[in-house]
Amino acid sequence: MDWYKVRYKKNRLQIILNYCASLPKERGTHCQLWDCKFDAEGYPRVGMTHVHREVLVKKLGRTLKPGYLACHTCDTPSCVNENHLWEGTNADNIRDARDKGRLVLPTVRATGERSGARRHPEKYRGENHGKARLTEQDVRRIRALADQGKKAGALAVQFDVHCNTIHGVLSRRNWSHVA
């Protein structure tokens, strides 16, 4: 289909929906795969029209509830078969994806005051931090050497860490619990 010819048509949505309905069904899955334009996530989209969403709107005979998405039962973003679309929230979609093993998400990531680093600082600080390359002893030595005038760059080489690590130690952005 030549989408530029459709762009300014009044009945463009109907043309798009008819095109969806005319797409051949995949053997086995019955998915009808959109074969034109896609958005960055691989969902069918022409201009501002989210095609699979419009297919679901037509099927339901009403607009989607605020905050709801057109979700795929077949996990195929490009599918525009109305029977494979359902109305769900983003949370529904994520739960569905996880149930199907399509998505492995960490459990809700707590940030700010609720973060693990705040509630259990002893677990995450210093040497217990998963990525720590320095020991508390190193940190004390780095600070002592810096006090004697040694430059951060030289300390980075000496302790085999990135310059930013040294700056973090010296500014006490990191390792603030080490005296």
Ligand SMILES: [Zn+2]
């Ligand atoms: Zn499908």
